[in-house]
Amino acid sequence: MRTYDIAVIAGDGIGPEVVAAGKRVLDGAAHGFSLRWHDLDWSCARYQATGAMMPADGLAQLAPHDAIYLGAVGDPAVPDHVSLWGLLLPIRQAFQLYANVRPVRLLPGVPTVLSDTRPTDIDMVWIRENTEGEYAGVGGRLHQGGAGEVATQTSVFTRSGTERVVRYAFEVARSRPRKLLASCTKSNALRYTAVLWDDVVASVRTEHPEVRVEKYLVDALAARMVTHPETLDVVVASNLFADILTDLGGAIAGSLGMAPSANLDPTRQHPSLFEPVHGSAPDIAGKGIANPAGAIWAGAMMLEHLGEQDAARHVTHALEVALADPANHTPDLHGIARTDDVTRAIIAALA
Numbered sequence: 001m002r003t004y005d006i007a008v009i010a011g012d013g014i015g016p017e018v019v020a021a022g023k024r025v026l027d028g029a030a031h032g033f034s035l036r037w038h039d040l041d042w043s044c045a046r047y048q049a050t051g052a053m054m055p056a057d058g059l060a061q062l063a064p065h066d067a068i069y070l071g072a073v074g075d076p077a078v079p080d081h082v083s084l085w086g087l088l089l090p091i092r093q094a095f096q097l098y099a100n101v102r103p104v105r106l107l108p109g110v111p112t113v114l115s116d117t118r119p120t121d122i123d124m125v126w127i128r129e130n131t132e133g134e135y136a137g138v139g140g141r142l143h144q145g146g147a148g149e150v151a152t153q154t155s156v157f158t159r160s161g162t163e164r165v166v167r168y169a170f171e172v173a174r175s176r177p178r179k180l181l182a183s184c185t186k187s188n189a190l191r192y193t194a195v196l197w198d199d200v201v202a203s204v205r206t207e208h209p210e211v212r213v214e215k216y217l218v219d220a221l222a223a224r225m226v227t228h229p230e231t232l233d234v235v236v237a238s239n240l241f242a243d244i245l246t247d248l249g250g251a252i253a254g255s256l257g258m259a260p261s262a263n264l265d266p267t268r269q270h271p272s273l274f275e276p277v278h279g280s281a282p283d284i285a286g287k288g289i290a291n292p293a294g295a296i297w298a299g300a301m302m303l304e305h306l307g308e309q310d311a312a313r314h315v316t317h318a319l320e321v322a323l324a325d326p327a328n329h330t331p332d333l334h335g336i337a338r339t340d341d342v343t344r345a346i347i348a349a350l351a
């Protein structure tokens with residue numbers, strides 16, 4: 001029997017709750033293979049106890065795994081830039097998880113804030129550049145705390161880094177029926193980095209004449225997601241732009257709690273990482289009401305990446321069946337279901 005070794009970083013807040021739900025569903029879908037979970041306590045609690053979110057050899061510990069399953073990072077007791085740069089961002093950069101794939105899809109029966117919108121109107125795949133750009137981590141603070149303090153944060157866009165994620169996005173666009181790719185830019189104002197981005201999109205598109213390409217300024221694209229979501233299919237965007245707009249995507253697709261994400265190293269030299277888009281939501285942590293759908297959907301993406309296509313399809317189908325019933329909607333979807341109710345309904349739908 002095939003066995004996959006999965007490193008589990010449940011993390012903070014509602015992370016452990018949604019990851020536990022995801023593990024139950026994925027174990028229920030595992031036929032002909034098994035998942036061997038390796039739980040790691042890397043988190044803000046660990047930071048408070050030891051001064052580090054993960055051990056010094058954390059990346060070396062993760063490297064031999066087939067995949068990484070992550071819940072959420074962040075706690076009010078630890079500054080957010082410390083927790084994010086202590087765990088998630090170093091993993092994305094060190095393992096070159098350059099393609100962050102974020103489906104934005106409205107499932108049947110899930111309520112949306114957009115009026116006159118059918119599920120088929122919201123069906124996008126966002127490809128977020130995940131290793132550089134605005135999140136390169138370059139900058140510094142001078143004269144800290146003084147009246148003359150200066151802070152710089154430099155965006156780093158490399159041609160090779162942009163090319164590889166844009167090329168990946170073209171491939172995803174090509175594989176979908178509409179063969180439509182939107183490039184998110186801001187090259188009217190960002191006359192260096194975003195102009196390089198546009199140049200790369202123009203160059204890579206010559207390799208894919210079958211894909212129709214539209215270019216949108218990020219501000220106009222935000223509006224379009226709300227006014228004409230049906231005109232968007234695959235979207236490629238920089239690290240920050242896609243981070244922001246996929247939260248909007250979660251909101252129009254029912255709730256941020258629904259949104260899954262795969263941080264992929266398409267070369268497969270390193271383990272890819274799968275996580276819900278949402279954060280640790282400390283306000284609802286421990287109450288048993290977190291929506292596990294994003295984490296479970298991310299788990300389905302992990303199964304697909306591992307080559308277990310049938311199991312992945314079963315999980316997404318079970319998710320759709322369960323979420324079609326408002327009785328399985330958690331409070332973020334205006335329901336009264338608890339995390340455990342939704343999880344059990346999804347497991348029942350697997351059968």
Ligand code: GGG
Nearest residue numbers: 071072073275276277278279
């Ligand atoms: N689910 C992972 C998580 O906690 N995300 C919160 C967050 O702020 N992530 C930043 C990012 O995705 O760049």
